[in-house]
Amino acid sequence: MELSKEQAERYQRHLPLHEIGIEGQKKMGNAKVCVIGAGGLGSPAAMYLAAAGVGTIGIADADQVELSNLQRQILHGMEDIGIPKVRSAKETLQRLNPDTVVHTYPVFVDEDNILELIGPYDFVIDAADNFHTKFLINDACVMAGKPFVHAGVIRFQGQLMTYVPGQGPCYRCIFKQPPQKGAVPSAKEAGILGVVCGVIGSLQAMEAVKYILGAGDLLTGKLLTYDALGARFRTIHLPERTQDCGACGKH
Numbered sequence: 162m163e164l165s166k167e168q169a170e171r172y173q174r175h176l177p178l179h180e181i182g183i184e185g186q187k188k189m190g191n192a193k194v195c196v197i198g199a200g201g202l203g204s205p206a207a208m209y210l211a212a213a214g215v216g217t218i219g220i221a222d223a224d225q226v227e228l229s230n231l232q233r234q235i236l237h238g239m240e241d242i243g244i245p246k247v248r249s250a251k252e253t254l255q256r257l258n259p260d261t262v263v264h265t266y267p268v269f270v271d272e273d274n275i276l277e278l279i280g281p282y283d284f285v286i287d288a289a290d291n292f293h294t295k296f297l298i299n300d301a302c303v304m305a306g307k308p309f310v311h312a313g314v315i316r317f318q319g320q321l322m323t324y325v326p327g328q329g330p331c332y333r334c335i336f337k338q339p340p341q342k343g344a345v346p347s348a349k350e351a352g353i354l355g356v357v358c359g360v361i362g363s364l365q366a367m368e369a370v371k372y373i374l375g376a377g378d379l380l381t382g383k384l385l386t387y388d389a390l391g392a393r394f395r396t397i398h399l400p401e402r403t404q405d406c407g408a409c410g411k412h
């Protein structure tokens with residue numbers, strides 16, 4: 162694929178970057194990223210990926226847009242209330258960049274459909290809002306040999322880590338299993354500032370872009386945490402892969 166005149170203008174600010182240039186922009190155009198969740202994290206992640214020229218974005222979410230989503234889920238607007246989030250997401254992404262092909266999956270991601278869902282994609286973004294789905298994404302990506310970036314947000318805090326097959330621990334190595342129901346409050350119960358979703362979802366898009374370009378350092382073997390009130394980022398070096406991990410271990 163060559164860049165058209167319009168694309169050369171659209172991506173003009175990428176072209177002077179040594180890590181991108183015309184070759185990197187073509188890599189983005191050929192890349193396929195699957196975003197699981199069209200909410201607080203999925204919104205900035207998908208929007209920056211579309212804006213950057215990622216050629217194919219898949220977006221999965223079973224929910225409809227509600228008024229209480231709009232404080233953080235910037236893919237959606239007032240006129241979208243009541244319609245499927247994936248429909249609203251596709252409209253927003255195509256308004257941003259008509260070059261991006263958007264595939265929508267208005268389904269609740271579960272054990273039966275996840276491998277088929279992620280199959281065609283190069284990179285997966287865990288933008289799910291519950292632990293069950295986060296562990297499911299991890300286990301499916303480990304099984305399918307797909308890289309993915311995990312993220313979680315609550316109140317004024319966020320975290321993310323990246324898994325690449327063969328490099329460092331998976332999410333289950335570190336977090337073992339979903340917490341008991343009710344042991345950890347949800348964002349609905351505990352609250353979440355929309356800006357925190359914006360910061361962490363944007364960092365997820367950054368991990369995807371670096372993976373696509375093969376540039377820079379990914380958060381493999383590292384957990385990046387963000388304390389918004391304290392204005393602090395921390396990088397925690399994670400232990401090695403666990404030999405008896407239920408996902409990436411020997412069995």
Ligand SMILES: [Zn+2]
Nearest residue numbers: 331334406409
């Ligand atoms: Zn593991």
